[in-house]
Amino acid sequence: MRHLLPYKYVEEIAKAGSIRKAADVLSITPSALNRRLLAIEDELGVAIFERLAVGVRLNTAGEILLEHIRNQMSDLERVKSQIADLSGQRRGNVAIACSPELTGGFLPAQVNKYQQEFPGVTFKINRRFRLDVEQALVEHTSDVAFIFEPAKLADFQTVYNIRQPMMCVMKEDHPLAGKEMLRLYECAEYPLLLPETSWGMRFILDQSALRLGINLRSLVQSDAREFLRDYDREAGQLSFEIPINLNRDNEPKGMVAIPLNPLDVPEGFVFVGHLRGRTLPVAAARFLEQVTTEMAERFES
Amino acid sequence: MRHLLPYKYVEEIAKAGSIRKAADVLSITPSALNRRLLAIEDELGVAIFERLAVGVRLNTAGEILLEHIRNQMSDLERVKSQIADLSGQRRGNVAIACSPELTGGFLPAQVNKYQQEFPGVTFKINRRFRLDVEQALVEHTSDVAFIFEPAKLADFQTVYNIRQPMMCVMKEDHPLAGKEMLRLYECAEYPLLLPETSWGMRFILDQSALRLGINLRSLVQSDAREFLRDYDREAGQLSFEIPINLNRDNEPKGMVAIPLNPLDVPEGFVFVGHLRGRTLPVAAARFLEQVTTEMAERFES
DNA sequence: CAGACATGTTGCAAAAAATGCAACACTTCT
DNA sequence: AGAAGTGTTGCATTTTTTGCAACATGTCTG
Numbered sequence: 001m002r003h004l005l006p007y008k009y010v011e012e013i014a015k016a017g018s019i020r021k022a023a024d025v026l027s028i029t030p031s032a033l034n035r036r037l038l039a040i041e042d043e044l045g046v047a048i049f050e051r052l053a054v055g056v057r058l059n060t061a062g063e064i065l066l067e068h069i070r071n072q073m074s075d076l077e078r079v080k081s082q083i084a085d086l087s088g089q090r091r092g093n094v095a096i097a098c099s100p101e102l103t104g105g106f107l108p109a110q111v112n113k114y115q116q117e118f119p120g121v122t123f124k125i126n127r128r129f130r131l132d133v134e135q136a137l138v139e140h141t142s143d144v145a146f147i148f149e150p151a152k153l154a155d156f157q158t159v160y161n162i163r164q165p166m167m168c169v170m171k172e173d174h175p176l177a178g179k180e181m182l183r184l185y186e187c188a189e190y191p192l193l194l195p196e197t198s199w200g201m202r203f204i205l206d207q208s209a210l211r212l213g214i215n216l217r218s219l220v221q222s223d224a225r226e227f228l229r230d231y232d233r234e235a236g237q238l239s240f241e242i243p244i245n246l247n248r249d250n251e252p253k254g255m256v257a258i259p260l261n262p263l264d265v266p267e268g269f270v271f272v273g274h275l276r277g278r279t280l281p282v283a284a285a286r287f288l289e290q291v292t293t294e295m296a297e298r299f300e301s
Numbered sequence: 302m303r304h305l306l307p308y309k310y311v312e313e314i315a316k317a318g319s320i321r322k323a324a325d326v327l328s329i330t331p332s333a334l335n336r337r338l339l340a341i342e343d344e345l346g347v348a349i350f351e352r353l354a355v356g357v358r359l360n361t362a363g364e365i366l367l368e369h370i371r372n373q374m375s376d377l378e379r380v381k382s383q384i385a386d387l388s389g390q391r392r393g394n395v396a397i398a399c400s401p402e403l404t405g406g407f408l409p410a411q412v413n414k415y416q417q418e419f420p421g422v423t424f425k426i427n428r429r430f431r432l433d434v435e436q437a438l439v440e441h442t443s444d445v446a447f448i449f450e451p452a453k454l455a456d457f458q459t460v461y462n463i464r465q466p467m468m469c470v471m472k473e474d475h476p477l478a479g480k481e482m483l484r485l486y487e488c489a490e491y492p493l494l495l496p497e498t499s500w501g502m503r504f505i506l507d508q509s510a511l512r513l514g515i516n517l518r519s520l521v522q523s524d525a526r527e528f529l530r531d532y533d534r535e536a537g538q539l540s541f542e543i544p545i546n547l548n549r550d551n552e553p554k555g556m557v558a559i560p561l562n563p564l565d566v567p568e569g570f571v572f573v574g575h576l577r578g579r580t581l582p583v584a585a586a587r588f589l590e591q592v593t594t595e596m597a598e599r600f601e602s
Numbered sequence: 603c604a605g606a607c608a609t610g611t612t613g614c615a616a617a618a619a620a621t622g623c624a625a626c627a628c629t630t631c632t
Numbered sequence: 633a634g635a636a637g638t639g640t641t642g643c644a645t646t647t648t649t650t651g652c653a654a655c656a657t658g659t660c661t662g
Contacts, residue, residue, distance in 0.1 A: 053658040354629040
């Protein structure tokens with residue numbers, strides 16, 4: 001796709017914020033790069049970058065153009081993907097942006113399943129906080145997104161969503177282990193292993209605690225899901241999970257998960273989708289199909 | 302937009318059906334054009350055209366690519382339009398595809414009004430039969446469409462639609478001129494001036510006549526609206542019109558229009574819109590706004 | 603406050619890419 | 633069988649792009 005090289009140049013200049021740095025990344029001379037930029041601006045009749053002393057910055061016109069550029073680039077990828085699919089080969093890359101809650105269990109299994117059927121398809125997982133996932137789609141950094149408790153869905157095209165009630169996880173000999181359902185104040189009596197505040201799970205828990213006037217004692221606050229899962233809970237510590245991560249085969253033995261009373265802690269939602277108005281490459285579209293089908297089977301009963 | 306010159310080449314080859322003819326139109330050598338085509342196919346890894354003895358024909362892959370090309374070209378026009386609009390200038394071209402029923406009266410007045418406000422905007426009117434209007438959008442020959450009685454709306458994004466009951470037009474001293482409403486069999490007793498069978502109006506009339514077992518005697522069948530309008534009706538001939546064309550100032554004097562009984566002849570619809578999923582250039586979008594606003598004022602009372 | 607540094611930009615020669623010309627291989631119609 | 637199309641390719645030429653060096657300008661720093 002040599003013909004949209006100028007586009008790549010514009011994108012890189014915008015990212016680097018400087019012609020010289022961009023030229024370095026693109027391994028051409030600053031002068032050549034500058035001239036291409038000037039040529040583009042000449043064709044458009046307007047400047048795309050405003051020149052600062054320390055470099056360049058995108059113009060309003062430039063931002064409109066950049067959006068167009070990103071659309072075109074990923075649409076060309078889609079075209080290539082569809083064309084490759086015509087000859088029976090399923091190739092391409094699927095870039096997934098997902099909330100940290102969803103990096104384990106279900107999603108890896110789905111990717112693995114898809115790759116067994118189509119080994120030519122590669123995957124890229126971008127772990128993003130709930131407020132940043134949508135941005136990854138807008139920047140065309142990712143094709144599809146899995147968001148737990150999305151903040152806004154302005155540019156998001158929802159393909160599927162499932163409800164995920166909050167569960168409390170503990171050792172099976174824990175005093176609370178026998179209960180059918182837990183109130184939040186019961187959990188608050190024990191030390192807690194909580195995810196970071198940027199997580200959707202933490203957001204739900206904090207809001208619920210605030211509303212109920214409960215103080216959650218965070219013994220360990222972690223950004224890593226595996227850390228919370230594997231932490232040794234000798235002192236009766238509790239952590240939280242959502243059902244999509246509670247596969248019977250996968251989880252460590254000796255632990256139980258008990259749902260929280262939905263009156264205390266509202267259910268969360270997992271949203272699956274892509275950038276609004278975009279046609280996905282074949283591989284990404286088929287992957288979404290597979291995932292939503294399996295989600296329907298597992299959670300729609 | 303020098304960088305998508307290869308795209309223009311592909312489009313022209315597809316249209317011409319031959320590399321040599323396309324090269325002639327593009328005023329370059331067949332060899333150069335051929336090499337560019339080979340380069341594109343090499344980059345895609347697939348042939349875009351199948352080589353026949355008499356020339357070339359688009360492949361399935363080529364058709365996918367061509368759709369992408371057309372999208373990209375018109376989207377770049379949109380970008381240019383938006384950028385130009387940033388600096389206060391309103392420029393560009395609005396290409397309108399419309400049914401033959403709608404070429405007079407309302408539409409010219411709207412275009413004229415818009416051009417008085419923005420003289421920098423040019424217009425292009427493509428008169429198409431109802432079955433072909435949508436195709437003009439798909440081919441990106443037109444930006445917006447006005448269709449009377451559309452056949453299918455698969456790729457059509459409706460922005461507005463209005464109901465248009467069928468009216469019968471006659472001289473004011475015609476025997477039927479005093480009536481409030483006409484039955485179709487009453488009209489059938491007189492010689493008729495009818496539009497061609499490809500028109501939506503004719504379609505509605507023929508279907509109604511067929512259903513009611515009435516035979517419509519077509520004295521004059523014309524493809525030109527103006528011909529039917531200006532025809533001298535000494536022998537009591539009747540013609541038909543829709544309200545959008547019956548402006549009190551504009552129409553010839555001495556004529557009256559009487560609505561047909563909607564039980565005999567169903568109302569027609571005028572659809573206004575554009576290609577589904579496409580973002581229109583500024584000029585086209587604003588023009589649509591103006592038209593729909595005025596339509597609402599005139600027909601929503 | 604002056605010097606070092608980094609920025610975008612331009613002139614000019616070298617390198618790279620695209621083009622035109624002519625010829626070839628092939629099919630179809632006369 | 634020949635004429636007239638078609639797409640394709642080798643080679644010299646032309647056009648375009650690039651790299652190098654230098655310049656003008658603004659910012660940071662000791």
